[in-house]
Amino acid sequence: MDRIRIRGGAPLNGLIPISGAKNAALPLMIASLLTEDTLELGNVPRLADISSLLRIMSNFGVDHSIAGRRPGQSSETGQTIRVTAKSIIDTCAPYELVSTMRASFWVIAPLVARFGHAKVSMPGGCAIGTRPVDLLIMALAKLGAAIEIEGGYVVATAPKGLHGAEIDFPKVTVGGTHVALMAATLAQGTTVIRNAAREPEVADLAACLIKMGAKIQGAGTSEIVVEGVSSLYGASHDVMPDRIETGTYAMAVAMTGGDLVLENTRAEYLQAALDVLGQAGAEVSSTHSGIRIRRNGNGIQAVDVTTDPFPGFPTDLQAQFMALMTRANGTSRIRETIFENRFMHVQELARLGAHIRLDGDSAYVDGVPTLKGAPVMATDLRASVSLVIAGLVAEGETTINRVYHLDRGFEALEAKLARCGAEIERVRG
Ligand code: EPU
Numbered sequence: 001m002d003r004i005r006i007r008g009g010a011p012l013n014g015l016i017p018i019s020g021a022k023n024a025a026l027p028l029m030i031a032s033l034l035t036e037d038t039l040e041l042g043n044v045p046r047l048a049d050i051s052s053l054l055r056i057m058s059n060f061g062v063d064h065s066i067a068g069r070r071p072g073q074s075s076e077t078g079q080t081i082r083v084t085a086k087s088i089i090d091t092c093a094p095y096e097l098v099s100t101m102r103a104s105f106w107v108i109a110p111l112v113a114r115f116g117h118a119k120v121s122m123p124g125g126c127a128i129g130t131r132p133v134d135l136l137i138m139a140l141a142k143l144g145a146a147i148e149i150e151g152g153y154v155v156a157t158a159p160k161g162l163h164g165a166e167i168d169f170p171k172v173t174v175g176g177t178h179v180a181l182m183a184a185t186l187a188q189g190t191t192v193i194r195n196a197a198r199e200p201e202v203a204d205l206a207a208c209l210i211k212m213g214a215k216i217q218g219a220g221t222s223e224i225v226v227e228g229v230s231s232l233y234g235a236s237h238d239v240m241p242d243r244i245e246t247g248t249y250a251m252a253v254a255m256t257g258g259d260l261v262l263e264n265t266r267a268e269y270l271q272a273a274l275d276v277l278g279q280a281g282a283e284v285s286s287t288h289s290g291i292r293i294r295r296n297g298n299g300i301q302a303v304d305v306t307t308d309p310f311p312g313f314p315t316d317l318q319a320q321f322m323a324l325m326t327r328a329n330g331t332s333r334i335r336e337t338i339f340e341n342r343f344m345h346v347q348e349l350a351r352l353g354a355h356i357r358l359d360g361d362s363a364y365v366d367g368v369p370t371l372k373g374a375p376v377m378a379t380d381l382r383a384s385v386s387l388v389i390a391g392l393v394a395e396g397e398t399t400i401n402r403v404y405h406l407d408r409g410f411e412a413l414e415a416k417l418a419r420c421g422a423e424i425e426r427v428r429g
Pocket residue numbers: 022023024026102103126129130131132133134135136137171172173174175176315316338339340381382409
């Protein structure tokens with residue numbers, strides 16, 4: 001297995017192009033199942049999760065092609081994928097495939113909406129809590145699908161099609177909102193989704209669905225209204241920038257010091273996180289094509305943070321922020337309210353010399369003047385990259401094992417950081 005080796009201490013200076021968002025690309029690819037026409041997606045990141053989903057969809061009989069690289073495009077320029085779900089031969093997503101990636105469970109929505117039948121294994125994915133799918137199932141049931149659970153599979157049937165419904169989510173769920181939104185586009189009548197997730201990835205999915213002929217209002221707010229249509233057609237859509245990748249590199253330069261321009265991204269997608277970085281002592285400004293983050297000389301101040309659904313501070317940046325706080329002046333309280341078990345990075349950060357105490361949903365981080373390099377291992381995607389951030393300032397060498405987690409969600413991580421001065425390399429296993 002590959003490892004990442006980092007020698008800490010170098011500041012980050014230069015420019016990092018931000019990739020298309022994994023968490024927008026996945027539901028967009030799944031939305032292609034709603035039509036027999038071709039959906040063309042641009043700015044799709046080159047990530048293991050994207051390839052896994054293409055594999056799962058190929059199993060259904062979906063055709064895809066990946067456009068060749070054009071002159072001037074590098075391996076970090078997003079790719080253009082054309083997906084055509086014309087002749088579907090199978091509406092079953094098996095355990096072996098779904099267990100590797102939770103988002104693949106969402107195929108259940110377009111499959112039952114368009115074909116009246118779907119059998120999808122209960123999901124796997126990052127080990128960050130129990131992560132049930134009860135609310136996704138509730139939404140499909142409200143839309144008229146009959147649901148049965150058989151041997152670890154969810155079987156959804158709606159031989160006469162879905163119908164519009166009022167869906168009130170008792171808690172904000174991104175996946176639940178994606179599922180309800182996709183299914184409602186082909187349901188007969190009007191659907192109202194209340195307490196919908198306001199994450200920009202939901203708005204990006206809705207924007208693409210509207211190009212495909214769906215009638216949707218209010219995406220990006222907590223109430224979405226969908227007027228069902230009888231069929232959708234092909235479209236072309238560019239995946240939005242990855243706000244979590246943006247925030248990760250912003251935290252990295254706040255940690256190392258230096259001056260980074262993060263290109264092809266937008267501050268409004270992660271304003272809560274940028275505000276916190278400002279309070280911690282980084283200088284944040286918007287440029288015409290992205291965000292500039294600087295930290296020169298001054299230390300990092302401790303700031304308390306609570307994760308929340310968008311527009312709050314994202315849970316997907318909690319581990320990275322904790323890495324930053326390990327070097328702050330003072331004690332920071334970091335509260336995780338989205339996932340009950342998303343503190344696996346704590347013990348690994350401790351191996352680098354961090355002082356962190358856990359108490360229920362909170363981590364108390366006492367800043368220390370130095371971290372020291374060590375071999376570490378991460379158990380999920382965002383936890384892995386928090387160790388990279390810590391390794392960038394740790395004295396000596398840090399080796400991060402189980403790099404496949406990083407490959408699921410960060411395109412060309414070592415290349416992007418190395419070009420800005422980091423001493424980082426991949427050691428092939
Ligand atoms: N929940 C339920 N029942 C459900 C669905 C969710 O209780 O049926 C709970 C979850 O257990 C969790 C909370 O609701 O406590 C929120 O979960 P949500 O459904 O919003 O999460 P998700 O859709 O499974 C997406 C991202 C995650 C991100 C969360 C929260 C993708 C592919 N995944 O997951 O991203 O952390 O939203 O913003 O979009 C990552 O990229 O590393 C990642 C884990």
